[in-house]
Amino acid sequence: MKRTGLFFGTFNPLHIGHLVIANHMVEFSELEEVWFVVTPRSPFKVKDSLLEDHHRFQMVYEAVADYPKLGVSDIEFKLPQPNYTIDTLTALHERHEGERTFALIMGEDNLRSFHKWKNYEAILEYYELYVYPRLGPGTIPDNLVDHPRIHRVDAPIMEISATFIRKQHKAGKNIRPLLPAAVWKYMDEMNFYR
Numbered sequence: 001m002k003r004t005g006l007f008f009g010t011f012n013p014l015h016i017g018h019l020v021i022a023n024h025m026v027e028f029s030e031l032e033e034v035w036f037v038v039t040p041r042s043p044f045k046v047k048d049s050l051l052e053d054h055h056r057f058q059m060v061y062e063a064v065a066d067y068p069k070l071g072v073s074d075i076e077f078k079l080p081q082p083n084y085t086i087d088t089l090t091a092l093h094e095r096h097e098g099e100r101t102f103a104l105i106m107g108e109d110n111l112r113s114f115h116k117w118k119n120y121e122a123i124l125e126y127y128e129l130y131v132y133p134r135l136g137p138g139t140i141p142d143n144l145v146d147h148p149r150i151h152r153v154d155a156p157i158m159e160i161s162a163t164f165i166r167k168q169h170k171a172g173k174n175i176r177p178l179l180p181a182a183v184w185k186y187m188d189e190m191n192f193y194r
């Protein structure tokens with residue numbers, strides 16, 4: 001059984017913040033591989049110049065091509081929207097039963113609002129959570145502090161966002177160092193976020 005960490009996001013586009021976290025998890029936690037799960041529509045997010053699913057998928061695919069322990073999943077493309085993580089976990093579990101065990105990777109910011117996720121208690125009952133530090137307001141609810149299924153991993157804090165990248169790229173700023181080379185190339189050639 002392979003222990004697979006799942007890193008969910010819209011990845012519009014994938015940036016080095018995402019890549020550093022995923023790589024850190026796979027090198028410095030019990031996780032043996034990490035998959036980026038590209039989400040068509042996140043429950044609490046408004047669509048802001050969201051590229052088509054296949055373009056976001058392709059950019060992740062190319063960015064992780066030479067990272068043997070990293071992968072990308074399109075499982076949510078055919079699931080109902082908005083995409084609730086519990087439903088995706090169930091679908092992945094069914095598809096890979098006996099072959100992989102799945103865990104969730106999440107920033108501290110998401111852990112602070114995790115109690116608003118669909119069936120979050122069920123997620124915690126069946127899956128491990130690997131949490132990395134993230135700046136931002138709010139506190140972690142008492143019942144989630146020291147929870148036996150929540151593991152803290154001391155990954156570096158990289159405060160960049162895809163929103164910043166899209167906005168500044170549109171404004172003509174050079175944001176190239178914030179993107180994996182393959183993502184930059186794809187985005188530039190396709191004239192995205194202009």
Ligand SMILES: Nc1ncnc2c1ncn2[C@@H]1O[C@H](COP(=O)(O)OP(=O)(O)OP(=O)(O)O)[C@@H](O)[C@H]1O
Binds near residue numbers: 017158
């Ligand atoms: N710099 C970062 N460091 C660590 N985690 C991040 C970083 N940026 C985003 N994340 C987290 O990675 C996951 C996937 O990110 P997602 O692409 O959905 O958001 P984003 O990069 O913040 O994009 P946007 O600005 O479009 O909302 C989310 O859980 C998000 O909180």
Ligand SMILES: O=C(O)c1ccc[n+]([C@@H]2O[C@H](COP(=O)([O-])O)[C@@H](O)[C@H]2O)c1
Binds near residue numbers: 045086
């Ligand atoms: O399942 C839920 O209720 C739920 C609520 C909010 C977010 N999520 C997942 O968390 C991922 C990151 O969310 P966000 O809004 O921080 O980009 C997103 O891609 C979803 O897969 C899931």
